[in-house]
Every structure is written in C-alpha cells, then in structure tokens.
Amino acid sequence: MLAAGSYRGSPRVGSSTAGLPEGLARVVQLLARLPGVGEKTAQRFALHLVTGDEETARELGRELATLPDRVRPCVRCGNVAETSRDEAEAAEGAVCAICRDGRRDPALICVVARVQDLIAIERSGAMRGRYFVLGRLLSPLEGVGADELPIDRLRSRVRDAQAPVTEVLVATPPSVDGEATALLVARELGTLGVKVTRIASGVPHGGDLEFADQVTLGRAIEGRKSFG
Amino acid sequence: MSLPRVLLERLSVRHLRNLSHVDLEPARRVNVIGGNNGQGKTSLLEAVYLACTSKSFRTARPAELIQHGSDTGSARARLADYGDDDGPAPIAREQTVAVQGRRVQVRTDGNRPASLAEFATRSPVVAFHPDELTLSTGPAQGRRTLLDRLALFMQPTSGDHRARYQRSLRSRHVLLRRPSPDEAEILAFERLAAHHGAAITRARAAAATALIAELLPAFDRIAAPGLVLGACYAPGGTADPDEAIEQLARHRARDAHRPTASFGPHRDDLALTLDGHPVRAVASQGQHRALTLALKAAETASVASARGVEPMLLLDDVSSELDPDRTEALFTFLGLTRGQLFLTTTRRDLIVTPGVDAADRRDFEVQDGKLHAVR
Numbered sequence: 387m388l389a390a391g392s393y394r395g396s397p398r399v400g401s402s403t404a405g406l407p408e409g410l411a412r413v414v415q416l417l418a419r420l421p422g423v424g425e426k427t428a429q430r431f432a433l434h435l436v437t438g439d440e441e442t443a444r445e446l447g448r449e450l451a452t453l454p455d456r457v458r459p460c461v462r463c464g465n466v467a468e469t470s471r472d473e474a475e476a477a478e479g480a481v482c483a484i485c486r487d488g489r490r491d492p493a494l495i496c497v498v499a500r501v502q503d504l505i506a507i508e509r510s511g512a513m514r515g516r517y518f519v520l521g522r523l524l525s526p527l528e529g530v531g532a533d534e535l536p537i538d539r540l541r542s543r544v545r546d547a548q549a550p551v552t553e554v555l556v557a558t559p560p561s562v563d564g565e566a567t568a569l570l571v572a573r574e575l576g577t578l579g580v581k582v583t584r585i586a587s588g589v590p591h592g593g594d595l596e597f598a599d600q601v602t603l604g605r606a607i608e609g610r611k612s613f614g
Numbered sequence: 615m616s617l618p619r620v621l622l623e624r625l626s627v628r629h630l631r632n633l634s635h636v637d638l639e640p641a642r643r644v645n646v647i648g649g650n651n652g653q654g655k656t657s658l659l660e661a662v663y664l665a666c667t668s669k670s671f672r673t674a675r676p677a678e679l680i681q682h683g684s685d686t687g688s689a690r691a692r693l694a695d696y697g698d699d700d701g702p703a704p705i706a707r708e709q710t711v712a713v714q715g716r717r718v719q720v721r722t723d724g725n726r727p728a729s730l731a732e733f734a735t736r737s738p739v740v741a742f743h744p745d746e747l748t749l750s751t752g753p754a755q756g757r758r759t760l761l762d763r764l765a766l767f768m769q770p771t772s773g774d775h776r777a778r779y780q781r782s783l784r785s786r787h788v789l790l791r792r793p794s795p796d797e798a799e800i801l802a803f804e805r806l807a808a809h810h811g812a813a814i815t816r817a818r819a820a821a822a823t824a825l826i827a828e829l830l831p832a833f834d835r836i837a838a839p840g841l842v843l844g845a846c847y848a849p850g851g852t853a854d855p856d857e858a859i860e861q862l863a864r865h866r867a868r869d870a871h872r873p874t875a876s877f878g879p880h881r882d883d884l885a886l887t888l889d890g891h892p893v894r895a896v897a898s899q900g901q902h903r904a905l906t907l908a909l910k911a912a913e914t915a916s917v918a919s920a921r922g923v924e925p926m927l928l929l930d931d932v933s934s935e936l937d938p939d940r941t942e943a944l945f946t947f948l949g950l951t952r953g954q955l956f957l958t959t960t961r962r963d964l965i966v967t968p969g970v971d972a973a974d975r976r977d978f979e980v981q982d983g984k985l986h987a988v989r
C-alpha cells in the first residue's frame with residue numbers, strides 16, 4: 387500500500403510511455419487512440435508484440451499498411467467494402483457485398499447507427515433489403531448535430547430514380563439519442579412519399595415473460611400491435 | 615387482514631462512511647440507536663436504506679459512501695416478509711449492495727435483479743431525515759421526489775421515463791441555446807420530452823391520488839383539530855403528448871434564456887392548503903411539523919398498499935422532536951405505522967415505547983463507528 391501510494395505521489399514524468407524506447411512509445415500512443423483501449427492496455431499490446439510475438443507484429447504491420455487501400459466505407463451505404471482491383475471501378479469508390487447483391491430488395495432500406503448494428507441485423511437473416519449507415523447518432527449533449535448526419539446522402543439514395551425505395555426501416559437503438567435520430571430521419575424523409583417504419587422494442591425471444599425486466603416489458607406493452 | 619411486514623433480520627456493513635465493520639441484529643418492532651453527533655448513527659440508517667434501495671438518502675454520489683482509505687464499501691441485509699404470527703416462517707432473502715468507485719453493484723441472493731426498479735421496490739423502506747423537515751414549506755422538488763418514490767411502486771417504468779425525460783429536455787435546451795438552432799432537431803427532442811413527460815404526469819397523478827387518500831386522515835390525527843387540509847397534484851405539464859409538443863414549441867424563444875423549460879413535469883408540485891390558503895403563507899411551525907409527519911405517514915401507508923407489504927421506517931435524529939408539544943405528534947405518527955422501526959437520537963432515555971413488548975425493542979449505542987447493543 388505504502389509503495390503504491392508513494393509511487394502515485396511521485397512527480398509524473400510525461401505520460402506513462404516515458405522511459406520506453408521511442409519506437410515502442412509511438413506504437414503505444416497509436417494503439418491508445420483505438421476505442422476501448424486505454425494507455426495500460428495499449429502498453430500491454432505493444433510489449434506483447436515486441437517481446438513475445440515477432441511474427442504477429444510483422445504480419446499485423448503488413449496488413450495494416452495496406453488496409454485503408456483494400457477496405458473502405460461503401461459509397462452507397464457506409465458498410466465496410468473491399469475496393470475493386472479494376473482501376474476504373476476503384477476510381478468510383480468501393481461498393482459493399484450487400485449493395486452488389488442482386489437478390490436484395492432494392493425498395494427496402496434499413497437505417498442503422500453503426501456498422502456493428504448492420505452486422506447484428508445481418509446475422510438475424512430477417513433483413514432482405516439493403517442498408518444505410520449513419521455513422522453516429524444525434525446527440526446535442528455530446529455535441530453531435532443534425533448537420534453531421536449524412537441525411538442529404540440518405541435522401542438522394544431514397545430518391546434514386548434507378549432503384550426506387552418504398553420503405554425505410556429505422557433501426558437506431560432505443561436510447562433517447564437513438565429515438566431522436568429516428569424521429570429526425572422520419573421527418574426528413576416524410577416529404578419524399580416513402581413509408582418510414584421503426585423496429586419494435588420488446589421481449590427477447592425464448593425468454594419467459596416472468597424473467598423480462600419491468601421496463602422492457604412495459605415498453606413492449608406500450609408498443610403493442612393488433613393481432614389475429 | 616393486515617399486510618405482511620418486511621423485517622430486517624441482520625445487517626452487515628463494511629467500509630461505508632465511518633463504519634468499517636458493523637453487524638446489526640435488530641428487534642422486530644423498535645430499534646433505538648443512540649450516540650453523540652458524528653459517531654455514525656445516520657450512516658447506519660443510510661446503510662439499511664442502501665441495502666434495500668441501492669441508493670442513499672443523503673447523497674446522489676455513491677463514491678461519498680465509501681470509507682476513506684478503502685476502495686469498496688458494502689451493505690448486506692437479510693430480509694423477510696412476515697405475515698400473521700401463526701403462519702409458516704417466511705423465507706429470507708439476502709440483498710447486497712456494494713459500492714466501488716462510482717459503480718454500484720446490487721445482488722439479491724447472489725443474483726443480479728432484472729432491473730434496479732425491481733430491486734429498489736422489493737423490500738420497501740421509508741426514510742425520514744432532518745432535510746425533509748421542509749417537505750411542506752420547502753422547494754417543490756422535495757414533494758416531487760416523494761411522488762416519484764411512490765410512483766416507482768405503482769408503475770415501475772416511471773423511473774425510466776424520468777431519466778429519458780431529463781435527457782430529452784437537456785438536449786432540447788442545448789439546441790435552443792445555439793446561435794442558429796435546427797428546427798427538425800429541436801422537434802425530435804421535444805416529441806420525446808412530450809412522450810416521456812406525459813408518462814411522468816400520468817404516474818405522478820396516480821401517485822398523488824393514492825397519497826392524498828392517506829394524507830387527509832393522517833393529518834386529522836396528528837394536527838390540532840379544526841384545521842382543514844387540502845391537497846392536490848398541480849401538474850407543470852400535461853398527460854396529453856400532443857398538447858405538450860405544442861406548448862414546448864410555443865415557448866422556445868423564452869426557454870432559451872431560462873435555466874430550463876417553462877412547461878413540463880419538472881415544474882410539478884403537490885399543492886397544500888390549510889383552510890383554503892397555501893400552507894407556505896399561513897401555517898405555523900407546529901402545523902408544518904404536523905403536516906410533514908402526516909406526509910411521511912401517508913407515504914408509508916401508500917407504499918404499503920401499493921407494494922402489499924408494510925415498509926420499514928427509518929427516522930433520523932428525532933432528538934429535536936423531544937419537547938412535550940412535538941413528542942405527542944411524533945408518537946401519534948409512530949402509532950400510525952406498523953412496520954419495523956429504526957430511530958436515531960442523542961437522548962435514548964427519552965424514547966418511551968409503552969405499547970411495545972420488551973422483547974420487541976432493542977437499544978444500541980454508536981460510538982466512533984462501532985455499534986454496541988445496550989439492552
């Protein structure tokens with residue numbers, strides 16, 4: 387206890403990377419920019435790469451060096467997409483596998499906040515249309531305004547004469563910011579004559595009702611539908 | 615038939631405030647906790663409240679609860695709902711609340727509860743502490759909080775609506791203060807504020823109806839005869855979301871220059887009158903005291919009927935009550951409750967409980983964070 391206390395109390399020399407070889411310190415600083423990675427975790431990763439696993443370090447380096455050239459956001463929907471080897475095609479920008487899939491219903495678009503949400507919905511197998519990734523949610527408290535959402539791109543996507551869209555399903559999360567974003571999207575698209583729907587919120591499948599928490603159950607009842 | 619009562623059978627406190635290691639085995643009816651000021655009496659009540667609700671009645675910041683020099687504090691309570699004495703012994707449950715940094719972890723019998731609302735309403739408890747002496751005259755916030763505590767028992771989703779309402783309203787406010795606010799953006803948050811605000815208004819209206827039904831008879835028993843108490847829910851918003859949307863839209867320009875919106879349930883009050891006049895203006899010290907006691911008695915009774923279990927009652931620092939005039943009001947108040955009672959005082963000798971069997975009362979002294987049973 388005493389040692390830890392006096393360590394904390396000693397004057398801090400720069401950041402926690404002070405004293406590391408410079409090359410390593412730079413890697414630590416870069417890793418710490420990643421979401422969910424703090425300085426300590428970054429340091430653990432970096433030390434693992436230089437002390438234990440040289441092969442992984444080299445491979446990771448090679449992959450990362452060319453990753454931004456090989457995988458980019460899809461120009462149509464914002465999903466991750468592999469860039470084309472064909473130079474002419476590549477110049478037009480990357481198009482993801484879902485946007486290229488001809489069996490998809492072009493008239494249905496699902497709007498999500500992040501690529502992770504798209505992947506989760508894809509895993510369900512229930513979405514037969516295509517997607518549009520907003521990249522972020524409206525959040526005045528975190529300084530994200532409507533002008534930072536790609537609403538114009540979404541509007542032109544919906545109005546695309548070659549592939550008319552009839553339904554936009556808004557699948558933003560059921561948080562306050564997610565709901566506000568859904569309302570904003572619905573309003574912005576309302577004038578385009580397209581049907582806007584919202585994913586339901588409710589009880590998990592296979593879960594007994596008795597185990598559902600009161601708030602989830604309450605929302606499920608508020609959002610009930612006519613039946614039979 | 616009378617309702618079952620929730621009884622605290624055992625409490626273990628570790629590293630909360632100045633209580634490093636306290637184990638309490640209370641009596642079934644009255645527990646008197648004596649000791650000088652600053653010894654840890656209130657902290658002991660706070661630990662009971664924490665184990666039952668996951669919250670403190672003194673602070674909204676959990677980190678303040680942890681004992682200085684420790685990184686975790688916890689309260690573990692063994693509780694059971696006792697019905698009529700002839701019935702089979704109830705099965706006890708263990709509720710644990712641990713605080714680490716800003717995080718609060720709750721467990722019932724070692725398992726995570728489905729929601730915090732469910733945890734907080736499982737073992738009902740009503741606390742009465744000196745800050746609430748201004749319940750009848752003080753800011754409306756105190757009376758709103760009282761309605762919200764009751765609403766949580768009647769409509770468990772009301773807590774979630776409250777959190778969402780506050781975030782929507784704060785977001786709207788940030789938008790309104792921008793130099794050139796975006797109309798569509800503001801409207802999105804106003805619609806959410808209207809939806810959740812309407813749900814709060816409905817929940818508080820129902821809570822007020824239940825509370826007032828208990829408040830009027832309680833006041834008649836506690837206060838001097840001849841006074842007519844009036845009470846009604848005075849909503850600052852509306853139960854109709856469409857009307858709320860309209861009101862919020864109309865007041866945007868004005869609201870931008872105010873600390874918060876001029877319309878909505880954050881402006882609710884429970885309006886109280888004596889002989890037709892607002893209590894704030896007319897009531898004497900003694901009448902305020904009687905009214906505050908009646909409000910707490912009504913809270914206890916309406917929580918009991920909403921939950922179907924008599925709550926525990928925690929009374930902090932009743933010493934100031936112990937002049938002859940006030941003592942009578944206090945003991946009338948206590949006579950209105952049936953639950954297990956914990957009270958702290960600097961003058962244990964002045965707490966007389968004539969109607970209580972010796973076996974049903976236990977006295978303790980707290981000194982420098984340590985608890986001793988004295989009889």
